[in-house]
Amino acid sequence: MGLAFLVWLLTAVILYLTARGPWWFPAPISQHGAEFDKHFTTLLWITGAIFVAAQLLLGYAIVRFKSRGQYATHSEGNNKLELLWTSATAILFIGFALAANGIWASVHLDQATEAALKIDVLAKQFSWNFRYPGPDGKLGRTDVKFINDSTGNPFGLDEKDPAAKDDVISSTIRVPVNTLVELNLRSRDVIHNFFVRELRIKQDLVPGMTIPLRFKAQKEGTYEVPCSELCGLGHHQMRTTLIVMSNEDFTRWLVDEGRKSR
Amino acid sequence: MTWLRTHVFSTDHKVIGKQYISLAFFSVALGIMLSLIMRFHLIRPDAKIGWFALLWPTGATGGIMTPELYLSLMTIHGTLMVFFVLTTAPQGGFGNYFLPLQIGAPDMAFPVLNMLSFWTTFLALLTLLAAFFVEGGAPLGGWTAYPPLSALGQIAGPGQGLGMDCWIVSIALFSIASLMGAINFITTVLDMRTQGMDLMRMPLTCWGWFITAIISLLAFGVLLAAGLLLLMDRNLGTSFFLPAGLVVSDQLQNHSGGSPILWQHLFWFFGHPEVYIAILPGMGIVSTVLSVFSRKPIFGYKAMVFAMFAIALLGFLVWGHHMFISGMSPYSAMTFSVLTLAVGVPSAIKTFNWLGTIWGGDLHFTPAMLFALGFVSVFVSGGLTGLFLGQPAIDLYFHDTYFVVGHFHMIMGVAAIFAMFSAMYYWFPKMHGRMMNAPLGHVHFYLTFLGVYAIFIPMHFLGIMGAPRRYSDFKELEFLADAGVLQKFTTHSAYFTAAVQLIFFGNYFYAKRRGPAAEVNPWRATTLEWQPSSRPEVHRGPDVYSLPGAREDFVMQQDKK
Numbered sequence: 130m131g132l133a134f135l136v137w138l139l140t141a142v143i144l145y146l147t148a149r150g151p152w153w154f155p156a157p158i159s160q161h162g163a164e165f166d167k168h169f170t171t172l173l174w175i176t177g178a179i180f181v182a183a184q185l186l187l188g189y190a191i192v193r194f195k196s197r198g199q200y201a202t203h204s205e206g207n208n209k210l211e212l213l214w215t216s217a218t219a220i221l222f223i224g225f226a227l228a229a230n231g232i233w234a235s236v237h238l239d240q241a242t243e244a245a246l247k248i249d250v251l252a253k254q255f256s257w258n259f260r261y262p263g264p265d266g267k268l269g270r271t272d273v274k275f276i277n278d279s280t281g282n283p284f285g286l287d288e289k290d291p292a293a294k295d296d297v298i299s300s301t302i303r304v305p306v307n308t309l310v311e312l313n314l315r316s317r318d319v320i321h322n323f324f325v326r327e328l329r330i331k332q333d334l335v336p337g338m339t340i341p342l343r344f345k346a347q348k349e350g351t352y353e354v355p356c357s358e359l360c361g362l363g364h365h366q367m368r369t370t371l372i373v374m375s376n377e378d379f380t381r382w383l384v385d386e387g388r389k390s391r
Numbered sequence: 392m393t394w395l396r397t398h399v400f401s402t403d404h405k406v407i408g409k410q411y412i413s414l415a416f417f418s419v420a421l422g423i424m425l426s427l428i429m430r431f432h433l434i435r436p437d438a439k440i441g442w443f444a445l446l447w448p449t450g451a452t453g454g455i456m457t458p459e460l461y462l463s464l465m466t467i468h469g470t471l472m473v474f475f476v477l478t479t480a481p482q483g484g485f486g487n488y489f490l491p492l493q494i495g496a497p498d499m500a501f502p503v504l505n506m507l508s509f510w511t512t513f514l515a516l517l518t519l520l521a522a523f524f525v526e527g528g529a530p531l532g533g534w535t536a537y538p539p540l541s542a543l544g545q546i547a548g549p550g551q552g553l554g555m556d557c558w559i560v561s562i563a564l565f566s567i568a569s570l571m572g573a574i575n576f577i578t579t580v581l582d583m584r585t586q587g588m589d590l591m592r593m594p595l596t597c598w599g600w601f602i603t604a605i606i607s608l609l610a611f612g613v614l615l616a617a618g619l620l621l622l623m624d625r626n627l628g629t630s631f632f633l634p635a636g637l638v639v640s641d642q643l644q645n646h647s648g649g650s651p652i653l654w655q656h657l658f659w660f661f662g663h664p665e666v667y668i669a670i671l672p673g674m675g676i677v678s679t680v681l682s683v684f685s686r687k688p689i690f691g692y693k694a695m696v697f698a699m700f701a702i703a704l705l706g707f708l709v710w711g712h713h714m715f716i717s718g719m720s721p722y723s724a725m726t727f728s729v730l731t732l733a734v735g736v737p738s739a740i741k742t743f744n745w746l747g748t749i750w751g752g753d754l755h756f757t758p759a760m761l762f763a764l765g766f767v768s769v770f771v772s773g774g775l776t777g778l779f780l781g782q783p784a785i786d787l788y789f790h791d792t793y794f795v796v797g798h799f800h801m802i803m804g805v806a807a808i809f810a811m812f813s814a815m816y817y818w819f820p821k822m823h824g825r826m827m828n829a830p831l832g833h834v835h836f837y838l839t840f841l842g843v844y845a846i847f848i849p850m851h852f853l854g855i856m857g858a859p860r861r862y863s864d865f866k867e868l869e870f871l872a873d874a875g876v877l878q879k880f881t882t883h884s885a886y887f888t889a890a891v892q893l894i895f896f897g898n899y900f901y902a903k904r905r906g907p908a909a910e911v912n913p914w915r916a917t918t919l920e921w922q923p924s925s926r927p928e929v930h931r932g933p934d935v936y937s938l939p940g941a942r943e944d945f946v947m948q949q950d951k952k
């Protein structure tokens with residue numbers, strides 16, 4: 130009996146915290162983020178209803194069928210019911226899987242319809258490096274054998290390549306607002322993960338692979354990027370920021386930095 | 392000598408079962424202790440604790456815990472819980488003890504192999520714990536041990552040297568032990584059933600152990616192979632998991648041609664079925680206990696067996712849901728997503744049937760029954776969040792956040808542990824000839840039930856805020872500045888819940904020596920372990936309760952009429 134009330138109480142508390150609690154997503158800053166939230170909310174309603182129904186039913190059975198000396202009904206099952214709930218859950222669950230595929234495809238499969246700003250990303254224990262083509266618009270040649278953090282060459286830029294001279298290297302990532310950006314994610318030691326909560330995207334950086342990731346941020350601001358794949362003892366400190374700037378500010382920054390690096 | 396043979400190197404399935412349970416007791420106590428230290432550190436990362444420095448002179452010099460110490464506690468906590476608690480107690484422990492009794496077999500098919508399997512597991516445990524004492528301490532890569540972090544050696548972090556080797560050898564030994572156990576269980580079920588015990592007359596517990604053994608046989612071989620490959624990458628200069636061009640601490644590594652993702656495929660091909668290894672025996676126990684204390688047959692016995700097989704089969708086809716974000720093909724993510732949600736269907740079938748079993752029953756709230764009902768509640772709570780994580784689109788945000796930590800603790804950790812508590816309260820009279828104290832059992836249940844929700848529900852909210860898992864502290868993240876309340880609440884709930892377990896241990900150890908003597912069949916249950924003769928002939932299914940016209944509200948399996 131007590132159990133029924135405890136189950137109901139917990140259900141009510143969980144519902145309340147979900148609906149009213151202060152702990153929630155940050156507001157999205159991209160169209161993908163908005164779509165994610167919409168899908169999440171739908172999902173939350175449906176699973177929430179199942180959650181409440183199941184816990185209510187469990188509690189009800191506990192109260193209703195508590196032993197008062199009654200004789201239990203002898204039932205070994207009901208094939209019609211089995212068929213009903215099997216097919217109902219199958220349709221619902223597989224429906225979930227299919228419904229969300231569009232959102233996934235828009236991040237990873239759809240072709241880009243506009244030219245993207247390309248940024249080279251190279252992670253290492255426990256920091257981030259981002260590289261932009263300088264005024265010449267070209268990324269310079271790199272080789273792992275030139276990598277040297279102490280001389281300020283985390284990407285291993287090849288000095289001999291003229292295109293490498295004006296490459297801009299930054300430890301935070303700056304992007305212009307409303308512009309399609311394509312990151313080329315690489316890691317030079319262990320697996321790391323690039324995660325921006327406000328964009329609702331997350332992607333591992335895997336040594337030996339170059340993984341593209343596209344997004345378009347639609348609101349200026351500064352957003353945190355916490356590394357989200359265990360990479361060693363400094364994992365919790367491997368943090369950078371995404372700075373979304375106006376187009377003019379971004380261009381000015383890039384030119385300034387390009388001049389400095391030359 | 393004979394004492395050694397009967398109590399230590401015994402081949403008796405009952406003794407071995409108890410040995411496995413003791414091993415799991417030790418591991419769960421240690422695992423919980425480690426988790427409390429972790430939870431403490433998460434709310435007071437700068438605290439100076441004298442005895443930390445005593446225990447870990449290098450990991451906590453001056454008493455302040457280092458990040459690498461936190462991560463190594465986390466690795467050992469996860470490894471202990473998944474392998475040495477949830478893979479031993481349900482199968483090696485209760486399975487060994489009760490499978491032969493329930494199918495009317497004199498012992499397991501291969502008693503010596505059974506003994507060997509336990510002692511290999513024991514050796515694996517020692518090897519794992521040895522990692523704390525070697526140079527650099529225990530590994531910090533988590534229970535999933537992803538390379539390159541796990542493959543590069545000490546250079547990738549403290550604990551990644553000898554400590555990591557200990558971990559791999561421990562897991563390899565554990566895999567070998569599990570393979571031996573699996574062969575034993577499968578053979579016993581197929582060959583050793585007493586007269587009249589058709590497969591479809593077996594209690595669902597036996598189905599649980601049987602199907603778990605099949606999964607173990609197929610899964611642990613892969614883990615063993617993966618572990619050996621990793622060991623070779625580390626010590627023999629091979630490059631299964633290591634690509635060319637790695638630069639670690641400014642040093643170019645001499646490897647080429649491997650792929651870090653290969654490990655993830657191999658690991659999760661084992662790892663996902665592993666969660667079913669942990670939960671299927673529990674599902675069997677819960678089905679049985681619900682039926683006994685509702686005085687009703689299992690609702691849809693055949694559907695239950697079918698659902699277990701479906702889970703086992705589909706369970707091998709969904710490993711990619713751990714890898715949506717890993718860089719594998721985005722097309723395969725879609726396939727894995729459909730298969731993952733499909734595996735939710737048999738799980739839902741089981742839940743419906745559990746509700747069907749208690750519906751219209753005559754419910755007796757013994758501690759075993761309470762834990763079985765609690766299991767259903769947490770199984771629903773933990774299962775529904777799985778529907779979120781099974782979708783790559785949603786995983787784009789939730790992968791490796793505390794939402795995942797909350798999810799798997801509910802569905803795998805708490806659910807399986809509840810099933811173990813249920814089994815312990817249910818079978819204690821059979822195992823020790825005495826009764827545990829029921830009122831204390833009630834108190835234990837209610838406080839634990841409240842406690843686990845209080846620990847793990849807040850973790851979901853942390854995940855929704857975006858908190859990454861495996862962080863030794865959150866001081867750097869501005870967006871979690873307001874989450875301190877959640878963290879404190881979780882930690883205090885963990886203290887509370889852990890303390891409550893002392894009630895259980897007290898009850899258990901007291902009852903073992905002083906509890907009132909138990910009757911032969913205290914729960915008026917129908918299965919063979921509750922009857923005195925040794926190899927009875929079986930005449931009916933395992934769950935004949937409240938049969939209209941019968942003399943009593945239960946008919947035992949060996950009764951002719």
Ligand code: HEM
Pocket residue numbers: 423426427429430465466468469470472473477532533534535796800803804805808846859860861862863885888889
């Ligand atoms: C008192 C109960 C428990 C508490 C307070 C607790 C707490 C924790 C905490 C704090 C973490 C680390 C999270 C992070 O830093 O990312 C963790 C990880 C983990 N726990 Fe527990 N836990 C408990 C019981 C269990 C049980 C019963 C299981 C059995 C399945 C379990 C399995 C795991 C696993 C597999 C991990 C992941 C380790 C990794 O990331 O490699 N825990 N737990």
Ligand SMILES: [Cu+2]
Pocket residue numbers: 320321322356357358359360361363364365367
């Ligand atoms: Cu990291």
Ligand SMILES: [Cu+2]
Pocket residue numbers: 662663666709710712713
């Ligand atoms: Cu899985």
